[in-house]
Amino acid sequence: MLKVLLVEDEVYMRKGIIKLVDWNGRGFVIYREASNGQEALEILKKEHIDVVITDIKMPVMDGIELIRRISEEFENRPAVVIISGYNEFEFAKAAIRYGVNDYLLKPIDEAELIQTLERIKTRILNEREYHRRKNLFEYLKRNSKFMRVVEFNEVSTIEQLGMDGTATWMGIGKKEDLQYEDDLTICENLLEIEREVNAKFASKGIDFRCYWDSFFNIILIIEAEQKSRRGQVIKQVYEYITRRLNLQSIVFDEIKNFKNIHSFYKQLLKKLSFAQFYEKTGVIEAAQIEDFEMYIEDKKLGSELIKLIEERKCEEIRYKLSQFFDECHNKKISPEIIKGYILLTLLEVIDYFEVYQLFEADSLKFIYRSNLQKSKFIEKVMEILLQIAEYVTEATKFNSSSFMKKIELFIKENYNKDITIKSIAQQFYINPIYLGRMFKKHFNMPFNKYLHILRIEQAKKLLLKTDKKIYEIAKEVGYNDTDYFALKFEEYVGKSPSKYRSSIIGETNY
Structure with a gap:
């Protein structure tokens, strides 16, 4: 709302102007009233006013003197509208010399008052927007200049900062x-x-x-x-x-x-x-804040955490971390040094348990957040360590030859279906990453290679013992794409399915 100061010595005239239009609906509010120029001047010295609507002829101080004082004494001058009678038009012309360009003739017409208010509002809002953008632009320039000095040590700009x-x-x-x-x-x-x-x-x-x-x-x-x-x-x-x-x-x-x-x-x-x-x-x-240390003597944290994870002592992991951070606090170790040390420690633990697949490339980026508090930092590190501990616990549960025999039997019964290491892991309620590692260790090959070899061996039997077409055999052993089947067959056998069949039959006939 734009604040209006209404200056008029006749009370009934003031009340009539107030009731003439819906001020709030037009974006204005009659904020203060005054009966002469002197009262208005005192209000202007204490209050922020956007618009002054003033009569010309008033006791103590008339409207012309008020306008003159406003133009000379106020840097951020309000918009001024004068109210003039026909026989006071010469006074109105004098007021124009002081920057007044809106005036209303008595008796005031409602439509004319509304037009004047809309014109004033548009002008004020445009000026405000101009000054707002100008101030923002000046601030951006000032901020940029200052940052070039403090961030990038631009020596030539120091004298321009005005800090003498x-x-x-x-x-x-x-x-x-x-x-x-x-x-x-x-x-x-x-x-x-x-x-x-x-x-x-x-x-x-x-x-x-x-x-x-x-x-x-x-x-x-x-x-x-x-x-x-x-x-x-x-x-x-x-x-x-x-x-x-x-x-x-x-x-x-x-x-x-x-x-x-x-x-x-x-x-x-x-x-x-x-x-x-x-x-x-x-x-x-x-x-x-005294000078802090840039070196950590303790080099055992990684091995101690590895031992606690192997022993499933999760609460002791938390205690060990808290103890480590408390020691760093007492020794006034720099946070940057701590974060670097913790990163290397986590990488040591991840490498020991070979759980690289658990973490994406940017999953440890929280370490570099400069404003992370110690308690939140410990919680983030704990999340990673608990994730590793859970993985190791699950891995131990399934790490047996009898379990792998169950997996092998399942694959042989379902090799011709659309199975993956992930679907098998879901079937046996095990982590797919761990199952993949365990499978490779047990069979000395990755799951995909094992599945291809199994399917190709079954295909060789069908090629030898049946007269089914190649595409039928491909589908029967689990390949929906005949060309892909032929490609994998040749990769593992050294010849295409048809040539393999021909060579086997030829040898038999011979």
Whole structure:
């Protein structure tokens, strides 16, 4: 709704104008009323008004003086509509000099008032959209310039940032839901935060700017004029922003040398990663996070987890992981080092149990998520280890020669049907990946090769003992495609079915 200030000294005239049209239906609201220009001026100084509708002749301060003061004293001037009688038209022309281009003649006509309001609304909304896009474009340029410095160390741009004071702080927080928004929405939200924070802390000498990097971290720059209570004020600002943006944590520090802002930013990112991984919340001064270690001495985790999986001790697996992470926390091990070590450990376990098929190429990508907390990270690792343990348990249950004899018998009874390793696994309630491995180990060949050999041997018998046609034999042993049957037959026997039959018959006759 566009807010309207109605300025008219005659009460009945004001009430008549208010009742003349459906203001809300037209997108307007009569927000305030005033009986003269002086009252209106005081309201304008305190309230945001979109449209002023004012009479010309009023006591204390007339409409012409009000319009003049508005044009001279207000940067973001409201739209102004003057109400004029026929004998006041010269006053109306004077008002036009102050930027007024809408006026209504008394008595006010309903249709004319509606046309004027629609014209004003269109103009205001168009101007707002223009300024919105202009502000977003300027913000995008500013953000891009800043990120070229902090992310890519573009030294030539540092002087253009306008950070020439020493009382400047940089804070970094993670807002992951930014990645689901488009760039313009992000810019609008961050610009709103900037205006809000600057308005709230203006009296404390704070100048705040907000940026975002390519990893959807929020970069928060604060410049402070006050010297005495500066640290306390800075923390108050960051605490407010943390709540306002719903951030888990913010790590901040004072920038001492702007030429080193790139390395300063990288260091803050590492400390933010450390804080988030170890689930530290709130506003954290960088000095509270000491330098962390970049080396893990323990090299036994993989072998210990393998042993626990073999012994089916799932709860001890969880305890072992928690113990390992607690030790890393106490020793202040970098999250990046931990994640790399855990990745190698998981690969060691996967390799030992030969369960590569259980995991797709990107199934371990969660390890590289920089903002994953320790507790959630442990749960993700546990999921993988439990999946391996379940697989190993199932494998042990079926790992016997008697079971494989059942599988062999089933295949011989159903070789001429459309069977696969997956359908057999479903029949015997076993993991198909494990069955494939176990089958290869027991028969020294993969299932598909075993099935082809079995079918071809049966086909050889039929070729020798019957006079059935080739396509009939192919279908009888499980091949719906005669050409494919002939191809596989020649691959395993060395000659086509017809030549094989001829050669066998010829030898017999001889």
